[in-house]
Each structure stands twice: as structure tokens, then as C-alpha cells.
């Protein structure tokens with residue numbers, strides 16, 4: 394038998410394979426609430442504009458609420474023959490309220506319907522991601538606060554570079570996740586236009602009120618071009634690209650946690666709650682959550698690329714290719730939320746090991762730049778000469794198998810006779826970080842100012 398929604402011109406029903414490739418209900422059932430919200434707004438508008446009667450609108454509204462509660466309580470029977478969430482809901486509405494159900498689709502198409510549903514869904518996800526990012530930034534701020542003046546090595550090329558503070562390192566991630574937050578908020582603002590009323594592609598001859606449905610659904614305004622409204626998915630792509638950048642940040646941080654929690658580094662101890670053991674090696678405590686965050690990020694990048702590929706060759710307006718926008722986006726959103734929650738949990742629980750951090754900061758000639766700066770400041774040497782002299786001192790320390798502060802004054806003077814005892818003041822890691830007072834620098838005083846600033850932003 395042919396389809397009850399569009400089967401008028403069909404004598405036969407679809408092949409089983411046709412149904413399998415065409416049906417989206419297995420995944421787009423996740424749009425049920427948005428679909429019903431959209432239909433309620435549309436029906437109320439149709440009645441307000443005199444296009445359907447108030448009693449029909451009332452029957453539709455009540456029927457849709459029944460359908461929603463059936464779906465939410467797991468009583469709803471989804472049908473593949475009805476293809477997607479839109480036709481599943483409408484068919485059930487017809488069973489419940491009868492004839493008025495057939496009036497709901499007046500002045501509407503599944504094309505503007507799905508564009509509206511999916512926009513609402515992505516918008517809801519952005520709000521959830523927003524809250525998760527704020528929570529993560531708060532956890533990072535708490536870490537920054539408790540170790541604002543703890544010293545650790547700062548790295549370039551993963552080689553010891555200069556001492557920095559733990560607070561400063563934590564705040565670097567707050568900056569990154571803070572920009573992610575603003576990217577998502579920015580994308581939300583741009584996508585918040587209502588496609589409803591664009592109908593199939595050209596608009597409708599019914600005297601609808603697009604502002605009314607836009608308002609009811611929390612959109613800022615109706616989309617201004619009906620062809621564009623039904624045929625672009627850039628709002629989902631923007632969500633996925635914001636998600637990709639955020640995921641990249643999560644992955645870098647996860648990688649640091651993997652390195653830092655190793656026995657060789659011992660910078661942090663992860664909690665038992667966010668670690669796992671080995672079935673053979675009794676001593677093991679593995680940073681699996683961090684590793685899985687690092688790995689899951691690939692799916693999010695993949696979703697972004699996949700949807701780009703789906704969209705890039707499509708002529709205006711709607712093509713069924715666009716049904717493939719949802720699964721990828723759902724998967725990326727789910728995994729981003731999971732990764733954010735796992736990262737927040739790890740950061741909240743983790744213990745930074747102050748002694749290991751400081752010991753690591755003090756090794757590897759981390760204050761060589763401070764020594765070179767001292768030669769410039771105190772002896773008036775050109776920086777290039779100071780750099781060369783310091784290099785010789787590092788070589789000397791290496792030869793003696795010690796660190797820079799362990800050299801004697803005589804050792805120092807054998808390389809440059811102007812060096813004085815007070816040079817040792819700048820070789821200590823605490824003095825080193827305390828001296829980096831330039832705006833945005835690692836000095837604890839700067840870190841504390843940035844913590845206050847971020848608390849204000851996130852409040």
C-alpha cells in the first residue's frame with residue numbers, strides 16, 4: 394500500500410530497501426520535542442490568523458501534548474513506514490484527534506519543519522555546552538587559585554623553557570575555553586532565525602504570521618529568504634566547527650594530563666574516580682578518561698567534515714542528502730558533552746603535586762634567560778653577548794653535572810669576570826616567576842588579577 398501522507402499518486406508502496414535507505418526515524422526521533430513545539434506554535438498561529446478554527450487548533454494542541462507524553466514515557470510506537478519524526482507524530486495525532494490533524498500541515502512543508510526542528514535542537518545543545526564550558530572554566534579557576542604561586546616548568550618543544558606558575562598554566566586553558574564559549578554564543582545568535590513559514594521553498598499563499606511562530610519558539614526573527622531558510626545547514630556546521638575547536642582544546646589538555654600523570658612527571662595525581670586499573674599490572678592507575686577525550690575528538694572533527702561533504706555540491710533548495718545532517722551532529726554533540734563533563738570531573742578532582750612541579754621547574758637550566766637578562770641589565774652587555782656567555786655557563790654546569798644555581802661565583806667569573814654574587818638572586822625559580830610582571834605574564838600577582846577578572850566574566 395502507498396504512503397498515507399504522500400501516496401496519492403502512487404499505486405504501490407516502496408521496496409524494503411527503499412524504506413531502509415529513506416527512513417530517518419531511528420535517529421530523528423530525537424527531534425520529537427522540538428517537532429511538537431514547532432507544530433504547536435504553527436497551529437496556534439494558523440488559528441490566530443483565521444486559517445483554521447479555534448476548536449481545531451485546540452484539538453491539535455491537546456493531541457500533540459498527548460503524543461509528546463506518549464513519546465516521553467516510551468509508549469509511542471515509531472514506524473519506519475512513516476519515514477521520519479514529522480510523519481510519525483502527525484499520523485499518531487490523526488489517530489488521536491481525527492480529522493483536525495489533517496489541517497495542521499496547512500501552509501507548511503516538512504522542509505521548513507525539519508529546518509526549524511533541527512535549529513531548535515542545535516540551539517538547545519549550544520545552551521547545554523555553554524553551561525558545561527562555564528563549569529569547566531570554574532574548575533580550572535579553582536585550580537589556578539589554589540596554586541597561583543606554585544612554580545612549574547613552562548615548555549616549548551616539550552623541553553624545559555622557563556619557570557611559570559601553575560595558576561598561569563590553568564588560566565591559559567580558561568582563556569581557550571572562554572573563547573570557545575564566546576564562539577558558541579556568537580553562533581547561537583546568528584542561527585536564531587525561524588525557517589517556519591518558508592514552506593516547501595517559496596513561501597505560502599496563506600495569510601500566515603511568521604513573526605508569531607518565530608516569537609513563540611524563541612527565535613529573534615523569521616528568516617528573510619524562504620529558499621535559504623529550507624536549504625542551508627550552516628547553523629549546524631557552525632555548531633560543529635565551534636565544537637571542533639573546543640574539542641581540539643580538550644584534546645590538548647587531555648594530552649597534558651596523560652603526560653603529567655605519568656611516573657616520570659608526577660605533576661598531577663588523578664583521582665581514583667577518573668582513572669582505571671590494569672587487569673595484569675597491579676601497580677597501574679591509567680588516565681583513561683583523558684585518553685578517551687583525546688580519542689573521541691576525532692569523531693567531532695569527522696562530523697564537521699562529513700556534513701561539509703554532504704552540503705558542498707547541493708543545488709538550492711532542499712535535497713534528501715540533507716537528512717544526513719542529523720546523525721553526525723547528534724553524535725558530535727553527545728561526545729562533546731561527555732568530554733566536557735569528564736574533563737570537568739578530572740580537573741575538579743586532580744591534585745597538583747607542588748613539590749614535583751617545583752623540582753621540575755628548578756632543573757633543566759630553566760632560569761638561563763633570567764641570567765642572560767641580568768647580564769644585560771646589570772653589566773650593560775648586548776643581549777646577544779649575554780646569550781653567548783649564558784650558553785657557556787650552561788655548558789659548564791652540564792660538564793659539572795649541576796644546575797646553574799649550583800655553580801660557584803668563581804665558576805661564573807671564569808666565563809665573565811664582571812659577574813657578581815647578586816646574580817644568584819635571579820637564578821631561583823620563585824624570583825624568576827615573580828619578576829615576570831608584564832601584563833599577562835606568569836607572576837603570581839598577574840595571575841591573581843586574571844583570576845579576579847575571570848570570576849567577574851563567569852559570574
Ligand code: ARG
Pocket residue numbers: 417421477478503504507711713715716717
Ligand atoms: N526527514 C527529512 C529530513 O530529515 C524531512 C524533510 C523531508 N522533506 C522532503 N521533501 N522529503 O530532511
